[in-house]
Amino acid sequence: MDFSAFYNILAKYNSYIVTSHIVPDGDGIGSVLAMMLALQKAGKNAVAVVRDTVPDKYIFLPYARTIKKDFDGKYDVIISLDCGDEERLGFEKPLKDLGKIVVNIDHHKSNTFFGDINIIDCHASSVGEILYHIIKDLTIIDMDIATNIYTSIITDTGSLRYSNTTPSCLRILAELVEKGVKPDFISRQVFEKRSIESVNLIKMALNTLEILSDGMLACIFITKEIMEKSGAKEEDTDGIINYAREIEGVEVAVLFKEKEEGLIKVGFRSNDWIDVSKIAEEFGGGGHARAAGCTLKATLNETRENVLNSVKKYLAREKS
Amino acid sequence: MDFSAFYNILAKYNSYIVTSHIVPDGDGIGSVLAMMLALQKAGKNAVAVVRDTVPDKYIFLPYARTIKKDFDGKYDVIISLDCGDEERLGFEKPLKDLGKIVVNIDHHKSNTFFGDINIIDCHASSVGEILYHIIKDLTIIDMDIATNIYTSIITDTGSLRYSNTTPSCLRILAELVEKGVKPDFISRQVFEKRSIESVNLIKMALNTLEILSDGMLACIFITKEIMEKSGAKEEDTDGIINYAREIEGVEVAVLFKEKEEGLIKVGFRSNDWIDVSKIAEEFGGGGHARAAGCTLKATLNETRENVLNSVKKYLAREKS
Numbered sequence: 092m093d094f095s096a097f098y099n100i101l102a103k104y105n106s107y108i109v110t111s112h113i114v115p116d117g118d119g120i121g122s123v124l125a126m127m128l129a130l131q132k133a134g135k136n137a138v139a140v141v142r143d144t145v146p147d148k149y150i151f152l153p154y155a156r157t158i159k160k161d162f163d164g165k166y167d168v169i170i171s172l173d174c175g176d177e178e179r180l181g182f183e184k185p186l187k188d189l190g191k192i193v194v195n196i197d198h199h200k201s202n203t204f205f206g207d208i209n210i211i212d213c214h215a216s217s218v219g220e221i222l223y224h225i226i227k228d229l230t231i232i233d234m235d236i237a238t239n240i241y242t243s244i245i246t247d248t249g250s251l252r253y254s255n256t257t258p259s260c261l262r263i264l265a266e267l268v269e270k271g272v273k274p275d276f277i278s279r280q281v282f283e284k285r286s287i288e289s290v291n292l293i294k295m296a297l298n299t300l301e302i303l304s305d306g307m308l309a310c311i312f313i314t315k316e317i318m319e320k321s322g323a324k325e326e327d328t329d330g331i332i333n334y335a336r337e338i339e340g341v342e343v344a345v346l347f348k349e350k351e352e353g354l355i356k357v358g359f360r361s362n363d364w365i366d367v368s369k370i371a372e373e374f375g376g377g378g379h380a381r382a383a384g385c386t387l388k389a390t391l392n393e394t395r396e397n398v399l400n401s402v403k404k405y406l407a408r409e410k411s
Numbered sequence: 412m413d414f415s416a417f418y419n420i421l422a423k424y425n426s427y428i429v430t431s432h433i434v435p436d437g438d439g440i441g442s443v444l445a446m447m448l449a450l451q452k453a454g455k456n457a458v459a460v461v462r463d464t465v466p467d468k469y470i471f472l473p474y475a476r477t478i479k480k481d482f483d484g485k486y487d488v489i490i491s492l493d494c495g496d497e498e499r500l501g502f503e504k505p506l507k508d509l510g511k512i513v514v515n516i517d518h519h520k521s522n523t524f525f526g527d528i529n530i531i532d533c534h535a536s537s538v539g540e541i542l543y544h545i546i547k548d549l550t551i552i553d554m555d556i557a558t559n560i561y562t563s564i565i566t567d568t569g570s571l572r573y574s575n576t577t578p579s580c581l582r583i584l585a586e587l588v589e590k591g592v593k594p595d596f597i598s599r600q601v602f603e604k605r606s607i608e609s610v611n612l613i614k615m616a617l618n619t620l621e622i623l624s625d626g627m628l629a630c631i632f633i634t635k636e637i638m639e640k641s642g643a644k645e646e647d648t649d650g651i652i653n654y655a656r657e658i659e660g661v662e663v664a665v666l667f668k669e670k671e672e673g674l675i676k677v678g679f680r681s682n683d684w685i686d687v688s689k690i691a692e693e694f695g696g697g698g699h700a701r702a703a704g705c706t707l708k709a710t711l712n713e714t715r716e717n718v719l720n721s722v723k724k725y726l727a728r729e730k731s
Binding site: 245251252257258259261264265268269273275278279282283285293294302306334337338339 | 565570571572573574576577578579581582584585586588589593594595598599602603604605606607610613614617618620622626653654656657658659682
């Protein structure tokens with residue numbers, strides 16, 4: 092890719108806000124920090140601003156505690172990372188009012204090209220991967236930058252378990268480990284920390300597991316009562332649907348989350364041959380073939396009945 | 412490394428048994444298959460023999476169904492892969508009686524150099540990594556060989572989460588993905604298949620979770636009754652100790668497995684500063700600083716009391 096437009100900006104301007112989407116993930120936080128550190132190493136005035144709370148598990152990242160929710164004053168350039176559209180950055184004002192130039196670096200297909208300069212590579216595993224190429228021509232990638240980029244890549248590839256695991260991202264990881272990054276240390280921080288409350292949640296959620304449709308359908312119910320009794324946080328529900336999806340023979344997994352009485356969030360996953368986005372769309376939701384969701388205003392029992400009937404219908408039809 | 416002694420063997424002999432340790436893992440099965448396929452491509456008569464059942468999750472590997480438990484006739488060369496000593500191969504006769512030459516390729520520090528030719532590289536992440544170098548000079552690494560080597564490496568590095576994840580194994584993975592290996596497909600087979608019985612086991616095991624010593628000690632009890640009620644297999648207990656180890660603040664995790672009444676297997680894990688091999692040694696067991704075990708002839712209650720008292724003592728002493 093050609094980064095010369097971006098390098099021209101760097102030659103011209105001195106002050107930078109580096110930002111990413113709300114509900115931040117490892118690629119968002121890791122790439123914001125990598126970019127901020129690289130700009131600072133290049134002698135620039137750069138601050139990291141994310142309009143949401145940094146999840147606990149990313150606090151170990153070098154300089155994570157310097158990320159601000161707010162900022163004062165005017166900056167020349169706003170760099171948006173890993174964000175498909177301007178709204179998801181969570182600023183109250185349009186980006187144009189915050190700085191002179193907007194640089195938009197992303198790997199989402201759905202990116203709206205909202206920047207003055209847009210560096211969009213949908214084939215990159217993560218924004219961390221794009222930044223590796225940008226930064227290595229800008230400055231020496233030190234351990235702090237390397238740790239942030241490594242975390243970006245492994246979180247967005249699910250520790251190399253997703254289909255976006257490419258030869259090029261594997262080779263970048265090799266370079267970063269050569270610079271001293273410790274894969275086991277980072278994986279422990281990002282993938283292997285649990286609160287006792289989250290273990291309670293798993294236990295209680297698994298107690299609700301049901302297998303239907305000759306073993307092709309598995310569902311889990313997280314009621315408000317379970318959330319309260321377990322003491323778990325909202326983010327602890329991430330991944331619980333996989334206990335259902337990974338059971339042998341299961342094609343569709345459904346997670347029912349009771350946000351409040353009469354408001355149910357439904358998550359769908361499939362393994363091979365059911366396009367769950369179509370099921371979610373029936374209920375006003377959407378998503379991808381293998382992961383989709385919708386939110387229903389109804390009791391848990393009504394939602395259960397309606398949604399499972401629809402899934403059963405799809406399974407019976409597609410199976411034949 | 413110098414593989415010339417091995418290549419000389421190949422130039423001289425025609426028939427090969429390729430084997431690995433009992434209780435086979437991904438590196439054992441993957442490397443046996445990769446070596447067998449490479450030898451066959453090089454025009455040799457080669458069979459894969461493993462003296463144990465191939466776990467279900469590795470049956471997807473190319474040619475896994477050709478692995479035999481037994482063999483007839485005489486072979487020139489026995490190639491042992493990923494096995495520290497001759498006994499763990501599980502043959503009734505000494506290797507010398509099965510063939511003329513024994514080749515021992517391994518990455519365990521404890522290897523006893525039982526071969527006529529010994530290729531031992533303790534710095535290799537896996538035997539699959541060593542075989543990549545051996546095979547690429549022997550023949551073209553096709554998709555079948557690549558899939559087997561890829562599986563060897565990712566299983567022995569825990570999907571790149573362990574400290575043996577090196578730049579060189581990452582670069583090999585990149586080469587293999589370039590040859591067409593699908594990381595998401597393999598990860599799904601190896602890491603993301605669960606039986607309903609194994610989910611039942613997790614649920615029942617988590618019900619026994621106890622946190623002690625101000626949150627530094629977590630333990631889980633798998634009784635005989637739990638094994639029977641859940642219907643889980645012995646291999647399903649793998650990894651359950653991590654639910655305890657990964658809880659924030661926990662330093663030592665202990666898993667008590669009641670093999671039969673009066674016979675308890677105890678597994679220890681630690682995160683940072685307790686050498687659990689010393690605790691295991693107190694009870695006649697052993698292992699490493701971060702993972703160790705022992706087996707006690709006593710009731711579950713007696714074992715619980717004795718072992719936890721010892722762990723608490725270590726925690727109190729090392730903490731101060």
